[in-house]
Structures are given as C-alpha cells and as structure tokens.
Amino acid sequence: MENSPKIHLLMVDDEVKFLQTITDRLKLKFFEITTATNGSDAIAAAEKGQFDVAVIDLQMPGIDGVQVLEILKKTHKYLEVIILSGHATIESAVNCTKLGAFKILEKPCDFDTFVDAIRQAYERRMRKKFEHDQLVIQEIQELALGQSPLGILRALSKMEKDEK
Amino acid sequence: MNDAINFMNIEGLKFFGRVNASISHELKNILAIISETTGFLNDLTELAKQGKDLKLSLIESCSKSIAEEIQRGFTTIKQMNSFAHNVDVPIKETNLGDLLDLTVKLSKFLSFASTVHTPAPDQKMKPVLTCPFLLQNLIYQVLCFAYESVGPEGKVDICFNSKDDNGIHLLFSLPVTMETKDFPTEKIQKSADVLGIAITVKNSEFILWIPFSSDKITQMASLL
Incomplete structure (x- = not known):
C-alpha cells in the first residue's frame, strides 16, 4: 500500500469533528488530504490544487453540496466526486448522479466501503485520463505529419488549454 | 375556524x-x-x-x-x-421563554442557521394560553426567514418585552434593515392570524405581539 501512488483527496464537510476524524483515518491509509468546511473554500481549494477525488457533504451553509458538485464537474474534467451525506434522499441521489457524482454514500458509512469507493473513483479517473491521453497522442502524431513546427506548437497550446 | x-x-x-x-x-x-x-x-x-x-x-x-x-x-x-x-395538549398555558429556547435549539440543526442570542428562560414570566406547537412553528418560520436574511455568518438577537398588560412582545433584531414588503410572508402571517398574534416590522426588527389569551385560542380549544 505504501508503494502505491498517493490519491489526492478533497474532503468537504461542515461538521468539523467528523472531517478531522475521517481525515486522521484516511491519512493512515496513505491518502493525501485537503479539507474544506464550506462550499466556497472547496471551490477555491480545487482551483489551487490537483485532486483525484472530492468527497462532498450535501447540506452546508452557503453554497451547498449539489452546487459544489456542479461547479467542480464543470471546471475539473477528470475529478471524480463522491457524495457522503446524512441528508441523502432518493431525489438528491438521482440529481447528484445526473450531475456526474461517482457514488452517493450515506453517513454513517462503513469505512472500508468508503475507502473502496474512493479507490474505484480514482481508478475511473485514471482510466478516463488514460483514454484521453491516448487520443491526445494520436492527435499529436497526426499533427506532426501535416503541420509546420509553429503550427504544432499552437495546436499543442490549444490542447493544453482545453485540458483544464 | x-x-x-x-x-x-x-x-x-x-x-x-x-x-x-x-x-x-x-x-x-x-x-x-x-x-x-x-x-x-x-x-x-x-x-x-x-x-x-x-x-x-x-x-x-x-x-x-x-x-x-x-x-x-x-x-x-x-x-x-x-x-x-408539544402536541400532547393542543392548547395550554405556556412559558414563552422555554418555548423560544427549545425552538431556537431545534432551528440550530439547520445548515443555514445564523448565530442567535436569546434571553435565559425566566420561570417567573407570565404564561400565555396558546397552541405551543403552532407557536413554535411560527417562531421557527420567523427564525428561518431571519437566517436567510442575515446568512450563516450573521447574528440574530431575540428579547422579550413584557410591559404590556395584555401580552408579550417578542423582538427579533437583525443587523440588516428589512424590506417591509418581504416580511411577513403569507404563510407566517396566516400562522400568526390563527394564533391571534400581531406582527410588526420596524427597520431591522420583527416584533410578534403574543396575547396572554385570545378569543381565537379559546374558540380553537373548544373545537380540538
């Protein structure tokens, strides 16, 4: 486990004690964790850092979990989001799934189930990224055949911008 | 009725x-x-x-x-x-301080709740004859409105004024001036009417005048 790549997690919950305890446990499992106690801080943290998976509570003061999910999915193409909430209903689960949530878990949640969900979300992110990278490589190869060096640089820069 | x-x-x-x-x-x-x-x-x-x-x-x-x-x-x-x-006895003599204290505590479970300052419950306060459950509902609605107005970082001050011979004034002070057209909402006004409670809005204050007893309440008690 210690040799496997560290998964970068963004944990968002307004229940500070819960956030602290679950973070302590996840650190023992070699996750790299950043925490936020409200939606605005979560969005700001996601802007600054590169995260593999975000775990978001639904009910929070200010920007709620559904809004955070929507914003993060729009701005971070490969970020996988898990909803972990004590307020989940069938309606909210359907809504979050439509918005691209990887999984919806209810608090209190079995820790092993939670860790499994994070690993599955990470695998999905890596798979999607790998498939995308393959396409990029293919595109670059095609570019290299028919473009001038400057044209290739321009096209690469555009691809980099689209990446975000 | x-x-x-x-x-x-x-x-x-x-x-x-x-x-x-x-x-x-x-x-x-x-x-x-x-x-x-x-x-x-x-x-x-x-x-x-x-x-x-x-x-x-x-x-x-x-x-x-x-x-x-x-x-x-x-x-x-x-x-x-x-x-x-609270629903055991529909209409009864109620201590407003205790009722407010419980309602504020219940409202604090809401994710958008602001900071609230309340007076300590006073057992010597003259009780009001009311439907405690409905009065709690009304106060809860007013609190929700106040929380939404001031936001989670805001503060709501609540106090009583019991100088009136016929009832008690319950004052909600907010750090923002309220638009009188927004408050009371239709639902809040209707809840207050059922209980014979008068609502006034003064700049940044909501005032609920709660009568010690009212015809509406005694009439309701006879029907329940």
Whole structure:
C-alpha cells in the first residue's frame, strides 16, 4: 500500500469533528488530504490544487453540496466526486448522479466501503485520463505529419488549454 | 375556524417533518463521528500490534471525543422528546421563554442557521394560553426567514418585552434593515392570524405581539 501512488483527496464537510476524524483515518491509509468546511473554500481549494477525488457533504451553509458538485464537474474534467451525506434522499441521489457524482454514500458509512469507493473513483479517473491521453497522442502524431513546427506548437497550446 | 384548523394540520405536519429531518441529520452526524473515532482507535491498536508507538494523547482525545458526542446525542434526543410532547395538549398555558429556547435549539440543526442570542428562560414570566406547537412553528418560520436574511455568518438577537398588560412582545433584531414588503410572508402571517398574534416590522426588527389569551385560542380549544 505504501508503494502505491498517493490519491489526492478533497474532503468537504461542515461538521468539523467528523472531517478531522475521517481525515486522521484516511491519512493512515496513505491518502493525501485537503479539507474544506464550506462550499466556497472547496471551490477555491480545487482551483489551487490537483485532486483525484472530492468527497462532498450535501447540506452546508452557503453554497451547498449539489452546487459544489456542479461547479467542480464543470471546471475539473477528470475529478471524480463522491457524495457522503446524512441528508441523502432518493431525489438528491438521482440529481447528484445526473450531475456526474461517482457514488452517493450515506453517513454513517462503513469505512472500508468508503475507502473502496474512493479507490474505484480514482481508478475511473485514471482510466478516463488514460483514454484521453491516448487520443491526445494520436492527435499529436497526426499533427506532426501535416503541420509546420509553429503550427504544432499552437495546436499543442490549444490542447493544453482545453485540458483544464 | 375550520380553515384555520385545516391550515394548522397541513402546516403542522410539514413543520413536524422538517424538524424531524433536521434532527435525524444531526443524529447521523453524531453517529458518524462516534463510528469514525472508534474506527480510528481500532486502526491505532492495529498499528501498535505491529510495533508502532501508540500515543496516549491520541487515545485520550478519542475517548474524550466519543464522550462529547454521546452527550451531544443525549441532548439532541432530549430536545426531540420535548418537541414531540408539544402536541400532547393542543392548547395550554405556556412559558414563552422555554418555548423560544427549545425552538431556537431545534432551528440550530439547520445548515443555514445564523448565530442567535436569546434571553435565559425566566420561570417567573407570565404564561400565555396558546397552541405551543403552532407557536413554535411560527417562531421557527420567523427564525428561518431571519437566517436567510442575515446568512450563516450573521447574528440574530431575540428579547422579550413584557410591559404590556395584555401580552408579550417578542423582538427579533437583525443587523440588516428589512424590506417591509418581504416580511411577513403569507404563510407566517396566516400562522400568526390563527394564533391571534400581531406582527410588526420596524427597520431591522420583527416584533410578534403574543396575547396572554385570545378569543381565537379559546374558540380553537373548544373545537380540538
């Protein structure tokens, strides 16, 4: 486990004690964790850092979990989001799934189930990224055949911008 | 009067559901903290078995946290119990201080709740003859409106003025000037009407005038 790549997690919950305890446990499992106690801080943290998976509570003061999910999915193409909430209903689960949530878990949640969900979300992110990278490589190869060096640089820069 | 009773039944049920949902959310959070803290203790034990140093301060902080959460759970269940028993007697003499105290505590389970300052319950305060459940519903609605107006970082001050011979004034002071057109909402006004309560808005204050007794309440008592 210690040799496997560290998964970068963004944990968002307004229940500070819960956030602290679950973070302590996840650190023992070699996750790299950043925490936020409200939606605005979560969005700001996601802007600054590169995260593999975000775990978001639904009910929070200010920007709620559904809004955070929507914003993060729009701005971070490969970020996988898990909803972990004590307020989940069938309606909210359907809504979050439509918005691209990887999984919806209810608090209190079995820790092993939670860790499994994070690993599955990470695998999905890596798979999607790998498939995308393959396409990029293919595109670059095609570019290299028919473009001038400057044209290739321009096209690469555009691809980099689209990446975000 | 039948309209009023119908309104009471529908709004009362909605209120009951909303409060119960917020309490269950609170209890789930408490259980989640206890569950993760005991899990963390198990993780530490496993590490100790593998020869890693076990910090006593960590064990102490875990057991302290569990004890605190159990206490928080007891308090929440006690509040839930008091709330549930509010419907036992539909109309009764009620101490406003106690009722306000419980309603504020229940409203604090809402994720968008602001900071609230309330007076300490005063047992010498003259009781009002009212429907405690509906009055609680009205105060809860006013609190929700206030929270939405000032935001989670804001502050709401509540106090009583009992100089009036016929009733008590309950004042909600907000740090922002209210648009009088927004308050009271139709639902809040209707809830107040059913209880014979008058609402006034003064700049940044909502004032509920709660009569010690009213014809509406005695009439309602005869029907329930």
